Amino acid sequence: MIKVGDAVPTRVFELDRALLKAYADASGDQNPIHQSEEVAISVGLPNVIAHGMLTMALVGKFVTDWAGGSANVKEFSSRFIKPVIVPANEKVDLTVSATVVEVDGDRVKLDLVATSAGVKVLGMAKAVVIK
């Protein structure tokens, strides 16, 4: 029985430049700030950053797995508050956890927390799933 206050176990995803390239190709978002250090630095970023939507998609995978499949995800929202910084030849973490905040029949609302290198990267991240 799912109840308000239940915690969804923390999970760690790894991001690297190859994943950013793969996401760029799969999503069609080829903005060079997600692939080129030179371009990223030229626009004032510390280094290449992950697509906000890649971060959200990985958090979506966390939600999907808990909900028992993509078909059970009904609402999903987030603010992008800090970038996930991805230096060359490194793997960086995206650490995701969640808490059940509402239960209405089979509809369950989750508050999601996502951090990278200890910094909170998403704000007000929420999902509604059928479970």
Added chain:
Amino acid sequence: MINPDSVGRTFHGADLVTVTQSEIDAFAAVLGESDTNVAPPTFSIRISLSQYESILTQPEIGVDWTRLVHGDQKFEIYRPVVAGDVFTCAATIETLRTVAGNEIISVRSDLHNGSELVVSSWSTLVVRG
């Protein structure tokens, strides 16, 4: 400056967008998702963001896409996207405001398969001043 007359306008994509299994497979593979019978929940951004880019970079609206960052994103998924869906895309510029020299655009995307609304999504896009 973005043309303020564009607020409240809805733009209808000129083309139908057909979702293919290979697109879903590629998107799912990035996430380590092995079930590709339906698309991952954020898959439709592939369609919506591309439409926003084509609309907002038109000379009459005038957004510089290279200065754009994504502020927030929301999806309401009425049923999962599947291969073979043929979408008409309606994008609406809901609000436009300027904060600390940045232009903040709220846009909405509705994807219909025939008469069925499948996904609505809302994006806040920030054009850095």
